[in-house]
Amino acid sequence: MISPADTLIHLLPEVIVAITGAVVIVADLVWKRPDHVRPGPRPWLAYLGIAGLAAAAVVTVAMAGRSAELFEGLVIIDPLTTFFRLLFLGIAAVVLLVAVDPLPRFTRWDAEFHALVLWCTLGHMLLASAGELFTIFLALQLTSLPLIVLIGYAKRDKRSGEAALKYLLLVLVSTAVLLYGMSFIYGSLGTSTVAEIGDLLAGMTTVEPVLALGLVLLLTGFAFKITAAPFHYWVPDVYQGAPTPVTAFMSVGSKFAGFALALRIIITGLHLPLNWHVIFGVMAALSMTIGNLGAIKQTDIKRLLAYSGIAQAGFLLIGIAALSESGVAALLFYTVAYGLANLAAFAAIIAFAQSTGSTALADYAGLGRRAPLTAFVLTVALLSLAGLPLMAGFVAKFHVFLQATQAGLVWLVAIGVANSVVSLYYYLRIVWQIYVAEGESAPLALPWRSGVAMGVCISGVLILGVYPEPMLTAAAHAASALFGK
Amino acid sequence: MIPGVLAALILIPLAGGIASSLVPRRTEGRARDVALVSSGATLGVALWLWVAFDRSRETMQFEFVREWIPGLGTGIHLGVDGLSLPMVLLTALLTFLATIASSKVSDQVRAYFSLLLILEAGLIGVFLALDLVLFYLFWEVVLIPMFFLIGIWGGERRTYASVKFFVYTLSGSLAMLAGIIALFLSTGGKTFDLIAIAPAAAALPVATQTAIFAAFAVALAVKIPIVPFHTWLPDAHVEAPTAVSVLLAGVLLKMGSYGFLRLGPQLLPEGFSQIAPTLALLGVISIVWGAAVALRQTDLKRLVAYSSISHMGYVMLGIASGTAAGMMGASIQMFSHGLIAGMSFLLVGALYERAHTREIEAFGGIVKVAPVLAGTLVFASFASAGLPGLSGFVGEFLVIVGSFPVFAPHAVIAAAAVVITCGYLLWMLREVVFGPLNAQHAEMPEMTGTEAASILPLGAACLAVGIFPQILEGVMRSSLDALVRALGG
Numbered sequence: 001m002i003s004p005a006d007t008l009i010h011l012l013p014e015v016i017v018a019i020t021g022a023v024v025i026v027a028d029l030v031w032k033r034p035d036h037v038r039p040g041p042r043p044w045l046a047y048l049g050i051a052g053l054a055a056a057a058v059v060t061v062a063m064a065g066r067s068a069e070l071f072e073g074l075v076i077i078d079p080l081t082t083f084f085r086l087l088f089l090g091i092a093a094v095v096l097l098v099a100v101d102p103l104p105r106f107t108r109w110d111a112e113f114h115a116l117v118l119w120c121t122l123g124h125m126l127l128a129s130a131g132e133l134f135t136i137f138l139a140l141q142l143t144s145l146p147l148i149v150l151i152g153y154a155k156r157d158k159r160s161g162e163a164a165l166k167y168l169l170l171v172l173v174s175t176a177v178l179l180y181g182m183s184f185i186y187g188s189l190g191t192s193t194v195a196e197i198g199d200l201l202a203g204m205t206t207v208e209p210v211l212a213l214g215l216v217l218l219l220t221g222f223a224f225k226i227t228a229a230p231f232h233y234w235v236p237d238v239y240q241g242a243p244t245p246v247t248a249f250m251s252v253g254s255k256f257a258g259f260a261l262a263l264r265i266i267i268t269g270l271h272l273p274l275n276w277h278v279i280f281g282v283m284a285a286l287s288m289t290i291g292n293l294g295a296i297k298q299t300d301i302k303r304l305l306a307y308s309g310i311a312q313a314g315f316l317l318i319g320i321a322a323l324s325e326s327g328v329a330a331l332l333f334y335t336v337a338y339g340l341a342n343l344a345a346f347a348a349i350i351a352f353a354q355s356t357g358s359t360a361l362a363d364y365a366g367l368g369r370r371a372p373l374t375a376f377v378l379t380v381a382l383l384s385l386a387g388l389p390l391m392a393g394f395v396a397k398f399h400v401f402l403q404a405t406q407a408g409l410v411w412l413v414a415i416g417v418a419n420s421v422v423s424l425y426y427y428l429r430i431v432w433q434i435y436v437a438e439g440e441s442a443p444l445a446l447p448w449r450s451g452v453a454m455g456v457c458i459s460g461v462l463i464l465g466v467y468p469e470p471m472l473t474a475a476a477h478a479a480s481a482l483f484g485k
Numbered sequence: 486m487i488p489g490v491l492a493a494l495i496l497i498p499l500a501g502g503i504a505s506s507l508v509p510r511r512t513e514g515r516a517r518d519v520a521l522v523s524s525g526a527t528l529g530v531a532l533w534l535w536v537a538f539d540r541s542r543e544t545m546q547f548e549f550v551r552e553w554i555p556g557l558g559t560g561i562h563l564g565v566d567g568l569s570l571p572m573v574l575l576t577a578l579l580t581f582l583a584t585i586a587s588s589k590v591s592d593q594v595r596a597y598f599s600l601l602l603i604l605e606a607g608l609i610g611v612f613l614a615l616d617l618v619l620f621y622l623f624w625e626v627v628l629i630p631m632f633f634l635i636g637i638w639g640g641e642r643r644t645y646a647s648v649k650f651f652v653y654t655l656s657g658s659l660a661m662l663a664g665i666i667a668l669f670l671s672t673g674g675k676t677f678d679l680i681a682i683a684p685a686a687a688a689l690p691v692a693t694q695t696a697i698f699a700a701f702a703v704a705l706a707v708k709i710p711i712v713p714f715h716t717w718l719p720d721a722h723v724e725a726p727t728a729v730s731v732l733l734a735g736v737l738l739k740m741g742s743y744g745f746l747r748l749g750p751q752l753l754p755e756g757f758s759q760i761a762p763t764l765a766l767l768g769v770i771s772i773v774w775g776a777a778v779a780l781r782q783t784d785l786k787r788l789v790a791y792s793s794i795s796h797m798g799y800v801m802l803g804i805a806s807g808t809a810a811g812m813m814g815a816s817i818q819m820f821s822h823g824l825i826a827g828m829s830f831l832l833v834g835a836l837y838e839r840a841h842t843r844e845i846e847a848f849g850g851i852v853k854v855a856p857v858l859a860g861t862l863v864f865a866s867f868a869s870a871g872l873p874g875l876s877g878f879v880g881e882f883l884v885i886v887g888s889f890p891v892f893a894p895h896a897v898i899a900a901a902a903v904v905i906t907c908g909y910l911l912w913m914l915r916e917v918v919f920g921p922l923n924a925q926h927a928e929m930p931e932m933t934g935t936e937a938a939s940i941l942p943l944g945a946a947c948l949a950v951g952i953f954p955q956i957l958e959g960v961m962r963s964s965l966d967a968l969v970r971a972l973g974g
Contacts, residue, residue, distance in 0.1 A: 369593075383629070388625055388628075388629065389621070389622040389623075389625040389626055390622065390626060394622070394625075395554070395557075398557070398618070398662075399557065401662075401666060402557065402666055402669070402670075405666050405667070405670055406670060406674065413663065413666070414663070417659045417662065417663055418659075420659060421652070421655060421656050421659060424651075424652075424655060425652070428632075428648070428651065432636070432644070432648075435633065435636070435637055436636050436637055436643075436644065467553075468554055469553070469554050469555070469556060472554060472556045472557065473556065476556065
């Protein structure tokens with residue numbers, strides 16, 4: 001039995017993030033700016049949020065060695081939780097930083113924006129540690145509701161509102177599906193903790209149709225969250241319509257939260273005499289192929305990255321399809337590599353949109369001369385997403401392919417390799433636009449905060465590409481938590 | 486022996502590449518000086534290595550081993566032997582000369598030299614890497630600077646050419662990646678180290694070896710390139726700026742043939758033997774096809790490009806023969822073609838700068854106005870045609886002699902194809918160098934000092950190898966013998 005004080009200490013990172021969100025709002029009320037002042041950026045609010053995130057990260061690292069099951073197994077703290085906590089905290093910090101400059105362009109309610117990002121991150125962190133179906137449900141709501149508001153944050157932009165409405169409908173549908181599935185599982189097995197579900201399923205030789213239906217519905221609910229095909233139709237419109245910092249946030253934070261959750265349920269809970277290799281393999285193959293083919297003809301860079309995100313979810317799913325400890329480790333490494341590269345790319349896109357107001361691919365012509373450093377960052381990020389060597393993306397793809405081959409999924413690796421070639425085509429098209437196509441030549445001044453975010457992320461991409469060992473070890477350690485028993 | 490000398494061979498150009506991108510914008514011309522110093526230093530180290538190299542040993546020398554990603558079974562392992570040393574020297578020499586020849590580049594100078602040096606680092610890395618993942622990594626690294634060098638500084642159809650180059654070679658190399666992973670897993674999944682994995686790999690069943698080597702062969706064949714994987718080459722060569730064409734033809738193509746030598750006989754001997762007849766056939770087709778198509782070209786650069794396909798066909802045939810003479814011929818031809826192709830592209834570049842055209846018909850009688858330039862072109866063409874006393878002869882002769890016992894009809898056709906080669910070269914010389922002087926070019930300037938500095942060393946090397954092939958043969962002999970033994974010969 002863990003004492004209440006101990007419980008609180010284990011949840012301290014979450015508590016800090018929750019309080020930071022409140023502090024940001026209160027600070028805004030205390031140092032209110034007069035209504036008639038034309039709103040400019042208020043970086044200190046973002047810095048306050050980042051400081052809270054940093055504090056939470058420090059606490060997380062300090063407690064990294066401790067594992068526990070809180071509230072009778074509703075919340076699980078283990079190395080996997082630690083891994084995802086740090087990942088989500090980092091993502092949120094980058095998003096807050098890059099959002100500072102563009103925020104005044106679409107809203108004057110900046111404090112609430114920061115708070116919503118923080119609380120959404122709280123939901124992500126809880127998802128990574130949820131060990132019981134209804135805790136999962138609550139944590140999911142905690143991520144979805146702030147996100148709906150964030151997507152619709154650009155009040156005057158019709159597309160933003162449209163995207164928010166679409167996402168709202170999606171959340172309603174996927175939540176209904178998820179709850180429906182959970183009720184079947186609870187009804188059949190009489191328990192809602194994932195570990196017990198796993199134990200019960202492991203003893204079964206045949207599965208009742210009702211239970212199977214419940215599991216399938218549960219997985220469908222996650223598939224929406226991780227933007228896997230064939231549950232991806234909402235992605236392009238929502239990604240394109242949302243304010244770009246929010247798109248950046250969703251493209252990594254929300255997606256990885258779905259994966260964090262899926263990992264725990266699938267590895268701990270799904271001991272079933274079904275061929276999960278094939279089920280996830282097919283899902284991965286579909287996501288990669290549909291995402292890549294969709295990306296080819298896009299002319300808007302946000303929409304293109306939305307499709308690329310669907311494809312990347314497919315590559316991540318290969319790690320799940322391997323259903324092995326090293327497969328999960330590969331997936332975890334992939335999340336870091338993808339997260340860094342994608343955030344770097346979005347930071348560059350945000351910086352570019354700040355000066356030009358455009359996200360059209362055609363306007364990137366000549367960027368290589370107009371803003372050499374931003375162009376360089378965007379290029380490295382895209383090449384890493386494509387999986388070229390010397391960048392994190394290569395090690396990630398290599399790792400995933402290796403583990404899938406080891407698990408006997410040669411067909412899936414073949415599809416993955418073919419998809420890498422296809423993806424290179426559209427990533428290169430952007431690089432092409434940046435360096436070769438003729439375009440404007442006036443130098444662009446870009447906000448330095450985006451520069452800092454780009455610098456941090458792209459250094460990470462390059463360091464992980466050249467010296468990935470420490471992160472590989474960390475990922476392997478986190479993965480071992482799921483296979484510990 | 487200096488430890489880490491091989492790492493230095495990769496790091497010097499890499500550091501030079503970074504340094505030349507950091508030159509201040511106001512003095513961006515300095516980037517070329519940085520590149521000259523850096524590629525010159527690399528050449529110096531390579532020459533020192535050539536001297537210090539122990540010619541009697543067949544195993545790796547100057548090995549450099551460091552831990553890198555033990556979790557995935559891969560580490561940093563560099564080494565040099567008789568197969569790789571000539572390639573390293575060729576890379577260092579051609580990059581240095583290409584830097585000299587790039588004096589006219591004026592657009593984004595810093596980026597140009599930076600990419601050129603990163604390209605050199607990647608190329609040397611490919612030839613030194615003894616870990617399959619590291620090898621693949623350098624293999625891919627080469628693609629990126631090459632893509633930009635063609636795409637940004639290339640000719641009119643540069644977009645098409647660079648994308649085609651990229652897509653072709655990348656598709657090939659992904660097949661290689663699949664092969665590497667398959668090899669790793671089928672040998673127990675412990676290490677990617679080329680030397681450590683070799684005994685287990687060579688003991689694999691024939692079918693497995695064949696399948697894995699077939700995957701390698703696709704990537705390597707695209708790079709060489711042998712017909713029918715060659716269509717990227719003429720476009721890439723024609724659109725690339727002169728210095729880049731030099732490296733493309735001189736060194737990049739050799740990555741393919743070097744890969745056949747490195748990954749074939751000692752790693753997967755059975756697989757190599759199974760596929761060798763196909764490779765020999767494709768090699769001969771390349772020889773004839775390349776030469777025949779060259780006959781019909783009206784563009785000087787395209788002519789040289791197709792002649793490259795033909796010449797690399799000899800390399801393929803020699804390697805596929807698996808005999809001591811054949812492999813020796815192929816290795817000498819690899820080095821020799823690097824010199825000759827380098828010379829030819831530099832000369833075509835010099836002519837283009839003067840006439841602003843590469844149409845063969847637009848020239849005529851240039852020997853009357855620029856005898857040194859014309860004479861060098863005649864020399865390069867004779868070297869390309871395989872005139873005895875020049876390096877091309879040694880390579881092609883040995884390939885024909887070496888492949889005759891194994892693939893007699895192929896060898897006969899390869900020998901006969903020399904006639905076609907002479908045909909297009911002599912026709913080209915008649916049109917360009919001799920005949921009536923085209924009045925437009927009456928004022929054509931003679932070879933400049935910069936041009937001489939980049940072209941003449943190649944001519945001298947070509948002559949030296951032609952007269953004293955022992956220079957190369959001595960370095961290659963032990964390692965090639967080991968390859969032949971591994972094939973059971």
